[in-house]
Amino acid sequence: MSTQVSSSSPRTLFDKVWSNHIVRPQTPDTPAVLYIDLHLVHEVTSPQAFSVLRERGLKVRRPDRTMATMDHSTPTTPRNAEGIIPVTDAMASAQLDVMRKNCADFGIPLYDLGTAKQGIVHVIGPEQGFTQPGMTIVCGDSHTSTHGAFGALAFGIGTSEVSHVLATQCLLQNRPQTMAVRVDGRLRAGVTAKDIILAIIAKIGVGGGTGYVFEYMGEAIRALSMEGRMTICNMSIEGGARAGMVAPDDITFNYVAGRPAAPKGADWDQAVAAWRTLPTDEGATFDNEVVLDANTLTPMITYGTNPGMGMAINANVPDPDKLSDVSQKMALDKALKYMALQPGQKLLGKPVDVVFIGSCTNSRITDLREAAKFIQGRKVADNVRVMVVPGSQLVKVQAEAEGLDKIFREAGAEWREAGCSMCIAMNGDQLQPGQYAVSTSNRNFEGRQGKGGRTFLASPLTAAATAVTGVITDPREMVN
C-alpha cells in the first residue's frame, strides 16, 4: 500500500495495521486521523449518531463499508406459528423501527430480526467474511475487540464517534501503547480459551490494560481455533484494553477462505500474501508484557462483580481482610455482599438457578458443540433453567443440522433464537433478583444479567457441567 511507512526497524502487528490506516499523522496538537475499513452498527448505540447526520444534512460516506444488525434489544423467544419473532416491548420495537428506517434512508445493509443471517454483531462479521486480517474495524460496542482475533485492529467506540465514522469513515485517535500477552505451553483437557482470558484478567485486573492494545501470542494461542481466539480477544476490554490482536496464520486464512465476503481467485492469493507480512517482526518491542503458563491453568470462575474477580474453580473465595489496600478491600467487601458469598467459601458445589450458554464470547458453533457433547446422554438438573442461545441464525441452522438442538432440548435445556439475550438483559431474558447464574458471557457486573441477579462467569464446558449437576462443577471431574 502506498501509505505504508517504509521502515527497516522491526514492527509489531499493531504498528503495521495502525500505520497502514493513517490518513493524517498524529501531531502534538491533534490525534491521528485513522481510516476505518469496516463499520458495524447495531440498534442500541446508533440512533443518536444518525440523528446527528440528519441534523446536519450529511450522508453516510461509505455505506458499502458499513453493515447493521439487531441483536441487543431483540427477544430470543422461539418463533410464532407464522415464523415471526414477536417483539412485545414497545420501546425495543420502536428502537428496531428506527434502525430499519436509518438503514433504508442511508443505504446501509441490514441483517434484520428474523432474517437468515441476523445475529450478534461480533458473530456475524467474521461469519460473513467481513472481518479480515489487517483491517481496522469499529462498532459502537466495546466487544468489537473480538475481531482482533483475525489480526485486525478492532475496537469499540462511543456514539459520537459512530457519527464520525458514518460521515467521514475516519476517527481521531491517539496512538495507544502495546502489551504482549504471552501464553506459553499447552492447555490440559477441560481447560479452554475462556479460562485463559479469565486467568489473564484475574492477573492484571479490570484496569490493567487501560491505554494498551494487547497482542496475544505464544504456543497456547497459536494452538487455538479462530473461535477460541475470538473468545480471548472478545474479553480484552474486560482487562481494560480497547483492542486485542492475534497474528494471522493458516488457521485464520482457512477460516476466512470461502466465506461470502472473502476475496476470491487471484484476489485471494494476493490478500494472503499481504496478510503473511502482518505478524510482528522478530525483535519488535512492546511497551509492556504479561506472561501466563497454560500448562498449569485450571478451569476458571468469577466470584465477584467484575471480570477481574476470578479464580481457579476449585479455589476458595478470597478474604477482604487479607487485602492491605483499603479501596480494594472495600471493593471486595461490596462484591461479596452483593453476591451473598462468604470469604473462604468454596464455589464448587454451590447451587445455581440459571445456566446461560451464549453471548459474543461463547455462542459460536464450536462452543455449542463442546457444550452439547458434554450434555449428550445426560439430563439438566431439576433446579436449573438452562438457556442455550446461538450467536447467529447461521450458527443456529448449523447446530440444528448437526442435531445439537435436539441434544439440548432432550436434556431439558431451552433452545432459543439468536441474539445477545441474557448477556445484557435488555430483551426480556434476565435473572430475577437474588438468582445465581453460571454464564458463558463476559460481564458479571451488578445487575448486568438482570437487576439483583448474580453472575459467575465461566467456560461453556463449566456451564454444561453445572447445567447437569445443578451446582457449580469442575468439568474435569465429569470427563472420563
Next chain:
Amino acid sequence: MVPLPNNDIDTDQIIPARYLKVTDKNGLGAACFSDWRYNSDGSPKPEFPLNQPQYQGAAVLIGGHNFGCGSSREHAPWALVGAGFKAVVSTYFADIFNGNALKNGLLPIVVDAETHQQLISLSSEDPNAEVSVNLEDQTLTLPDGRAVKFPVDPFSRYCLLNGVDQLGFLFGLDSTINQYEQANPARVMTSA
C-alpha cells in the same frame, strides 16, 4: 462535590442496560446510578450519597480508581451530564469512557492517589467543600488553595475551549480522505 469512591465503577452501574432502549440522548439523568440509587419500588435509598440533601446540586463526582470501565455506551456520560455533573475525578479512567466524556463536556480529571484520597475525605466530611476547575490552565484548586495540574488530551481541550466540533474538523479533511481512499481501495464490500 459528591464522593462515590468505589473502584472500577462500570458503565452498567452508571446507567443500566434496560435504559438503553431510547433513541434520544436527553432525559437520562434520572436513570443515573439507578440501581444504586433506588429501591425496587422506586423509592430513593437514603444512604446513597446522590440522594442526600447535602449533596444536591453537586457538579463534581469523586469516583474510585478506574472509573467508567465496561461497555462503550455514551449513555453513561449523557446520564452523568443529565444528573448535573460537569466533572468526574479519579486516579484513572477507562479509555472509551474518557473519550465519550470529553465529547460531551464532562471533564474526566485524573489526579494522583494522594490528592484523590484528600478529595474523598474532604467531600465526605464537608459536603459544602468546593473545588474549582480551570480547563484553560488544567488546574483543580482545592479549598486550601492548593492547585493541582491535571492532564487533558490537547485536542479535546482545544475543542472544548473553542467550541470546535470534532465531526466538523474531520469533515474538513475531505480531500485528504479522498486521497487515502484512492490509494487504498476497499477489499471488503458489505453491500456486494
